[in-house]
Amino acid sequence: MNAAHRAAALARMRTETFDVVVVGGGVTGAGAALDAATRGKSVALVEARDLAAGTSSRSGKVFHGGLRYLEQLNFALVRSALRERDLMVERLCPHLARPVPFLFPVATPWERSYMGAGILLYDLLRGVGGSPVPRHRHLTRRATLAEMPALRPERVRGGIQYGDVRVDDARHTLLLARTAAHFGAAVATRTEMTGALTDDGRVTGVRARDRETGAELAIRGRAVISATGVWADAVQRMAGDVQVEVQPAKGIHLVVPRARIPSRTGLTARAGDSVLVIRPWWGSWIIGTTDTAWAHGPDDPAASGADVDYLLQAANGWLRDPLTRDDVTGVFAGLRPLLRGTGASTAALSRDHVVLETTPGLFTVVGGKYTTYRLMAEDAVDAALGPGAPPSVTARTPLLGAADAPAARNGAGASCAAVGLDPAWSEPLWERHGALMTEVLDLVAGRPELGRPLAGAPAYLEAEVVHAATHEGALHLDDVLARRTHAAWEVADRGLEASARAAALLAEALGWDDARRTGELESYRERVAADRRAEGAADDAAAVAARAGRPRAA
Numbered sequence: 001m002n003a004a005h006r007a008a009a010l011a012r013m014r015t016e017t018f019d020v021v022v023v024g025g026g027v028t029g030a031g032a033a034l035d036a037a038t039r040g041k042s043v044a045l046v047e048a049r050d051l052a053a054g055t056s057s058r059s060g061k062v063f064h065g066g067l068r069y070l071e072q073l074n075f076a077l078v079r080s081a082l083r084e085r086d087l088m089v090e091r092l093c094p095h096l097a098r099p100v101p102f103l104f105p106v107a108t109p110w111e112r113s114y115m116g117a118g119i120l121l122y123d124l125l126r127g128v129g130g131s132p133v134p135r136h137r138h139l140t141r142r143a144t145l146a147e148m149p150a151l152r153p154e155r156v157r158g159g160i161q162y163g164d165v166r167v168d169d170a171r172h173t174l175l176l177a178r179t180a181a182h183f184g185a186a187v188a189t190r191t192e193m194t195g196a197l198t199d200d201g202r203v204t205g206v207r208a209r210d211r212e213t214g215a216e217l218a219i220r221g222r223a224v225i226s227a228t229g230v231w232a233d234a235v236q237r238m239a240g241d242v243q244v245e246v247q248p249a250k251g252i253h254l255v256v257p258r259a260r261i262p263s264r265t266g267l268t269a270r271a272g273d274s275v276l277v278i279r280p281w282w283g284s285w286i287i288g289t290t291d292t293a294w295a296h297g298p299d300d301p302a303a304s305g306a307d308v309d310y311l312l313q314a315a316n317g318w319l320r321d322p323l324t325r326d327d328v329t330g331v332f333a334g335l336r337p338l339l340r341g342t343g344a345s346t347a348a349l350s351r352d353h354v355v356l357e358t359t360p361g362l363f364t365v366v367g368g369k370y371t372t373y374r375l376m377a378e379d380a381v382d383a384a385l386g387p388g389a390p391p392s393v394t395a396r397t398p399l400l401g402a403a404d405a406p407a408a409r410n411g412a413g414a415s416c417a418a419v420g421l422d423p424a425w426s427e428p429l430w431e432r433h434g435a436l437m438t439e440v441l442d443l444v445a446g447r448p449e450l451g452r453p454l455a456g457a458p459a460y461l462e463a464e465v466v467h468a469a470t471h472e473g474a475l476h477l478d479d480v481l482a483r484r485t486h487a488a489w490e491v492a493d494r495g496l497e498a499s500a501r502a503a504a505l506l507a508e509a510l511g512w513d514d515a516r517r518t519g520e521l522e523s524y525r526e527r528v529a530a531d532r533r534a535e536g537a538a539d540d541a542a543a544v545a546a547r548a549g550r551p552r553a554a
Contacts, residue, residue, distance in 0.1 A: 001181055001473035003510065009044075009186035010210060013219045018042045018186075020384055021206055021221035023193050023235060025049075026056035027169070027370055029227035030176035031377030031394070037183040038397050039381070039390040044219055045177065045185055046208055048192035050479045052173035054298075055229050057483050058334025059370045060253065060277065060288050063088050063097055063165040065125065066369065067268065068275055070118050075125065077352055081371045082126035085165050089132040092374075092398055094405045095434030096172050097165045099133045100280055102266040103148055104160045105318070112138070112158060119162050136162035148263040152320050161265060166279065169370060170483040171432060174472055175399045182400060189473055191217075196224070196239040196362070203239050203361030212475065223384035226364045227377075229337040230298040240359035245340035246366055250540075252303040253288035254311050255330035255489050256323060261285050271314040278315065282428070283459065284329065284490055287315050294335055294540070300552065302534040302543035303333040330489025331535055339367050355379045401434025408435040419445045421461075428459065440467045456497025457487035465502045469509035477503050477520040478527070494528045523551040 020036045022029050025047025033045040047053070065082035066074075088097040104119065106112040119136045126133075137160070144159035145151060181187045190211040197205035197218055205220035226235040229246070236242045258280075267278040279286045290307050308331060316322040339354065353368030353376045365380040378392040398405075412426035419441045429437040443463040444451040450463035468474035468484035480502055482488040487495035487502075495502075499521055507517040530550035534543035 001178055001187060002470050003475065005181065006188050006473065006475075009181075009188045010191065010217065012186045013044050013046075013188065013191075013208075014217050016042065016044075016186075016220075017205075018044045018219070018221040019223070020044075020381065021046070021219055021224045022227060023206060023224065024227035024229065024231070025051045025173070025177060025187075025189060026054055026227065026229055027052070027173045027176065027373040028229070028365060028368070028376045028380070029225070030173050030180060031373045032225050032227055032365070032380050033180040033185045033187065034176050034183065034397070035374075035377045035381045035392050035394050036385070037180050037185040038393050039385070041385065043180065043185040044221065045180065045187045046191040046193060046206070046219065047187075047189045048211070050189055050476070050483060051177050051473065052170045052483055055334045055336065056173045056370070057170035058251075058253075058332050059169045060251070060279065061167055061169050061281065061286060062277075062279060063167050063371045065122060065164075065371070067118065067122055070121060074352070077369075077372070078122065079125045079127070080375060081369065082122070084371050084374060086126060086131050086133060087374075087395060088167065089165055091396070091402070092394075093167075093172060093175065093402050093434075095401055095409070095430055095432075096175070096399075097167050098431070099163050100166045100266060101134070101147075101161050101163055101264070102268045102277070102279075103139075103144065104162070104268050105144060105148075105151060105156045106158050106160065107155060108157065112160070116160055119160050122162065133163040133165060136160055147265045148267065150261045150263050150319050150321065151267075152318060155318060166281070168432065168486075170486075172399075174483070175401060178472070179397070179399045187473075190475060193235065193238065196359075198239070198361075201360060203359055222361075224362050225380050225384050226358075226362060227380065229366070230335045232337060232364055232366045236358050236362070236364060239362045243358040244354060244356050244364055244366055246337045247340045248294040248298055248301075248335040249338050250292050250294040250301050250307075250333060250335055251289040252307045252311070252331060252333040253286050254308065254315075254328050255281070255284050255286055255332075256327045257329060258283050258285060260321075260323060260327050261319065267318065269318055271317075276311075276314045276318070287311050291336075292540075296540060296544050298335060300547075301333040301335050302537075302540065302547055303331045303531075304537045304539055304543035305535055306537075306539055307333070308535055329492045330486075330494065331531070332489050337366050353379070355383045357383065399434075401436040403435055405434065412437065415441055419451065420448055421451050425461070429461075432464070436471075439471050440464055443467055443470075454485075454487075454498050455501050456493070456499075457481075457485060457491055457495060459490065460485045460487070462501070462505060465505045466509050469506055474506070475510070477506060477524050480506065481524065488528075494531070496525060496528060499524050526551050 019041035063085040065078040195207035413423035481495040530547040533546040537543040
């Protein structure tokens with residue numbers, strides 16, 4: 001996908017009547033577009049910003065069943081999520097999904113028995129047969145501290161280690177959309193729904209605005225799926241009454257360097273009415289999460305100083321060498337679209353999803369969790385297409401980059417060497433692109449200077465910045481630094497040094513003039529400064545005020 005593909009998609013949207021119009025380019029919307037396209041249906045997907053610009057790039061970045069949902073006795077959700085988790089590793093996106101260990105420390109025999117029973121059930125619920133994720137094991141105190149030397153020894157009497165699956169959520173959502181386009185879907189980012197087309201009380205499409213040019217268009221479809229998460233209420237209002245309400249729940253995560261927490265395993269531990277999880281992320285750890293009601297606008301949730309301090313305090317309760325704010329390289333905040341509840345705490349609200357025909361012709365899918373996106377998408381498409389529709393085939397459809405995964409991975413080092421790259425690049429390139437890494441290597445072969453690490457974010461190649469524009473639909477600097485790469489929160493300066501070179505590469509790839517390049521840089525730098533102001537604010541209201549006037553991410 002690139003700017004030319006986007007233009008072609010918009011041209012189709014002006015003339016065709018689609019079987020399904022999907023609104024929302026997060027994981028569920030991209031999944032629904034893929035589901036419908038692989039059933040042989042014509043599909044249009046519109047997203048107001050970038051793919052995964054909202055919640056789907058700000059998750060905990062783990063495919064998991066949800067241990068805490070066992071305490072809520074939601075066994076069906078855990079079972080289905082575990083099966084989906086394993087499916088990602090075994091078939092659908094093995095390059096993006098990697099099993100990683102997590103440690104639950106225990107302090108008493110009762111806690112070992114209670115949590116041991118729960119984690120045993122967690123393993124059993126994934127069903128019969130083998131799994132790519134190792135089963136749990138009980139550890140002595142000595143073994144627990146050997147796995148995670150960073151732990152405070154006085155708090156630990158032993159531990160239970162279990163497995164879940166790390167995933168790059170933003171790149172996974174991107175590949176869902178690319179795969180949908182591969183099967184014929186018309187995909188247009190920066191295309192915002194502004195209203196509903198109706199005929200005799202039935203929704204027959206959407207009105208939209210191309211946010212790059214300001215052009216208006218009408219996109220017609222036999223059914224419309226709203227997969228807009230925390231924007232679901234607004235979409236329903238455009239078409240009629242709000243039939244299902246969403247309670248946005250804010251979750252923030254901190255990123256710290258890998259060297260600050262000596263450990264071979266992630267950590268899961270109780271933290272108030274939520275759960276503290278320290279997750280391995282290549283050269284970093286991701287620490288999360290908060291779970292609080294969000295009473296402000298849905299477009300760009302802010303992390304406050306209170307959020308940051310809460311997570312640091314929760315983590316430091318377990319760590320021998322306490323973390324400080326100076327250790328935090330990045331912070332990101334997302335909103336979970338939970339079904340409406342009451343009270344300030346959202347930790348106990350249901351993570352199940354619903355699909356409702358909220359207005360005739362408009363099917364709203366909301367709730368759920370990232371891991372179960374495929375099931376949510378399947379249910380939404382089933383409802384939109386109605387009886388007699390071909391069954392979903394997405395459980396058997398690998399994403400682009402996953403084909404011939406073992407052979408492609410085995411040859412990755414040689415492929416790097418063939419274009420003059422150190423074979424050590426094969427692992428990170430594989431884990432970001434899978435077999436599509438050949439697209440990146442082709443750019444290096446044509447322009448060897450693109451094989452240099454990106455200044456300021458040396459975990460990425462300059463070729464990956466260009467590739468983001470030529471193959472992955474990136475249109476703005478933020479698309480590259482926050483979602484195609486993660487320099488915006490993986491490096492201590494939030495990608496400021498990398499932004500200059502990235503903007504120059506994008507200017508060449510996308511045809512920006514000097515004024516456009518300078519504007520992109522200034523907007524990015526102002527957003528970073530505003531985010532840092534918010535992270536010093538006392539609460540949500542103060543954090544929102546601290547970011548007032550910042551340029552909105554395009």
